Amino acid sequence: MLSFRAQISWWDYFLAFLAGLVSVFAFAPFAWWPLAFLTPAVFFWLNLKPLLRGQRLRLAWVFGLGLFAGGAHWIYFSIHYFGGANVFLATTMVAAFVVLIALMLMLFGLIVSFFPYQASWVKLLPVFPAAWSITEWFRGWFLTGFPWLQLGHTQTDTFLASYAPIFGSLGVSWLVALGAGALVLILIGERLQKIYAVALIALLFAGGYGLSFINWTQPVGEKLFVSLIQANIPQEEKWLPEFRNQHIQKHIDMMEPRITSSHLIIWPETAIFDTFQQSMDDVVKPLQESFNAAETDLLMGGFQYEQSTDNMYNAIMSVRDLDVYGKRHLVPFSEYTPFLEYLRWLESFIILPYENVAPWKGKVNLQVAGQPMRMSVCYEDAYGEEMITGLPEATMLVNVSNDGWFTGSIEPAQHAQIARFRAIETGRYLLRATNNGISAIINEKGKIVVTGPQYQEVVVEEFAQPMQGSTPYIRWGNWFLIPILTIALVVVGWLGRGKFR
The missing domain is CATH 3.60.110.10 (Carbon-nitrogen hydrolase)
Incomplete structure (x- = not known):
């Protein structure tokens, strides 16, 4: 009997945590924006393995632990220095916050678990980026929301920011995740897939360059x-x-x-x-x-x-x-x-x-x-x-x-x-x-x-x-992007019933 449990190890979890942690350097004040593509690419590559649903949930949670431990630890300053909590209590409260916020990324693991048999290119391009953006959208409103550390925010000084007047920051996050999936495909895909992946990344930035000349207001x-x-x-x-x-x-x-x-x-x-x-x-x-x-x-x-x-x-x-x-x-x-x-x-x-x-x-x-x-x-x-x-x-x-x-x-x-x-x-x-x-x-x-x-x-x-x-975003907010991504996932799931084994 085939067992999926042999497909993931503690090293995989550690790598997911490390990828999340390093993602913080893509954001200000460091602003090493290429990392916004590289670290999700590592996370996506790990998700290409045939995993049980629970394993995918844990993998996403561990990535979130790294992301929020590195990127949202600053609440310690408020709790300890100005809230009067001692070091132990402040650290405990920050750890609890990070653990709980990271749980929201488990939605990504849940979504992609419904696509176990699709081909790698289908997972990397239509599925994973859509699941990522829907997860960020969910995190932005659930329990009053915490929209910090969206992948799209890393692109303020790149041409991808020019898509924001159309799709908002969540749309830019989707494009970054799409680029991350393409990076993985460049490494593991067949020759023609590699060419298409390179062309896709080039097209994303070329499109942003063209949009930068449009004055919406x-x-x-x-x-x-x-x-x-x-x-x-x-x-x-x-x-x-x-x-x-x-x-x-x-x-x-x-x-x-x-x-x-x-x-x-x-x-x-x-x-x-x-x-x-x-x-x-x-x-x-x-x-x-x-x-x-x-x-x-x-x-x-x-x-x-x-x-x-x-x-x-x-x-x-x-x-x-x-x-x-x-x-x-x-x-x-x-x-x-x-x-x-x-x-x-x-x-x-x-x-x-x-x-x-x-x-x-x-x-x-x-x-x-x-x-x-x-x-x-x-x-x-x-x-x-x-x-x-x-x-x-x-x-x-x-x-x-x-x-x-x-x-x-x-x-x-x-x-x-x-x-x-x-x-x-x-x-x-x-x-x-x-x-x-x-x-x-x-x-x-x-x-x-x-x-x-x-x-x-x-x-x-x-x-x-x-x-x-x-701008288009003023007119429709997130109620254009999120339904489109949801419909795309449903269509991919329906069309891929056993066809991409």
């Missing part, structure tokens, strides 16, 4: 001179009441010379650490008078409290008209903790939030500097399909963030790379103001127009062009 109105205030407030001081006035004054001092020369000034997330209502008399109203006189707009991060619902929101306020946007997609166990009232006993080990922040249900666009702009707070800009809400009406994207929770880690560079994809997908400039970096003005092609160094006080400023029109 068009300028509207005059350019705006924008100033982003990066005050570099130390995270350990940010929430201390005794520093409140000092920190606010620092933002004011940095922006004051620019009130008459800028069309728009943006403060980062929670630049005011209390509510706008509490700061109305001593901060908001005086600033409103100054900006009304100068006919300049100011966006600043803080907290919005609604007495009618007793809800607190992580928010952005347009100071001139006191209009507010609140964060819609919250971070579990950071901005809200399920059953918080029953977990207070944990405060002897780790700092818990005083109260939960509520998800915003209101509008997503604010009218500033004469333009409707799509607001987002912190890691909301990681969710491409959510960011197209409010478009094409919005002519610019604005993100305020505070990656100070992960000071010294690779997270801020990863976050900035993800943000660039939102600009590419929507054909809009993205204005990104952060507390200590990476603040940047990003154009509609995802290129950084101007940025500032991390962990320094700096005002990042330059002209930004409002844009109008719709």
Whole structure:
């Protein structure tokens, strides 16, 4: 009787883990983007073996362990240095997070287990890339989602990024996975298959080169001179009441010379650490008078409290008209903790939030500097399909963030790379103001127009062009790519019933 168990060894699992771990170097800040093709290629090659379903699930999980251990370990910085957890507890929590997130990659193993007999070229080209993209899509929304470390994000500076206005970052992930499958075919395929695989990779990049010349959106109105205030407030001081006035004054001092020369000034997330209502008399109203006189707009991060619902929101306020946007997609166990009232006993080990922040249900666009702009707070800009809400009406994207929770880690560079994809997908400039970096003005092609160094006080400023029109991705989001890939898998499975043995 044929046994599949002899087809996989501990070495295979180790190789899958190592491939996942090395994948991290394809992402910012390292940005060795060819690894985004090479490491999945190793993983795909391992999956060509005749394996039992359980073995495929474990293989995918082990790859995920390497990927997220290397690429998402930065949550340790938040839990230990700013959450107050000791080294053992913080390490345990990070390990649990990595184990659980990696479980989502088991969907890849489950999908490909339904294609045990297809020829290698069928697995490498139609099946594995589609399964990979569907798995990334699932990971982006299941249990509120974690769309970090998508393969497509590695391609911000290659021609493959030019596909993002059509298919989004998930579509670019599919193309990268397709290229990875082609690499394996170059190594193991027959002569004609090798030629086709080389031609496929060349075609992917040639197509991206051609698409790079297409302008999906068009300028509207005059350019705006924008100033982003990066005050570099130390995270350990940010929430201390005794520093409140000092920190606010620092933002004011940095922006004051620019009130008459800028069309728009943006403060980062929670630049005011209390509510706008509490700061109305001593901060908001005086600033409103100054900006009304100068006919300049100011966006600043803080907290919005609604007495009618007793809800607190992580928010952005347009100071001139006191209009507010609140964060819609919250971070579990950071901005809200399920059953918080029953977990207070944990405060002897780790700092818990005083109260939960509520998800915003209101509008997503604010009218500033004469333009409707799509607001987002912190890691909301990681969710491409959510960011197209409010478009094409919005002519610019604005993100305020505070990656100070992960000071010294690779997270801020990863976050900035993800943000660039939102600009590419929507054909809009993205204005990104952060507390200590990476603040940047990003154009509609995802290129950084101007940025500032991390962990320094700096005002990042330059002209930004409002844009109008719709990219294909604005119109259909992920609801074009994912159904097509699903249908393709069904068709391949139906046509390949025993035919590719």
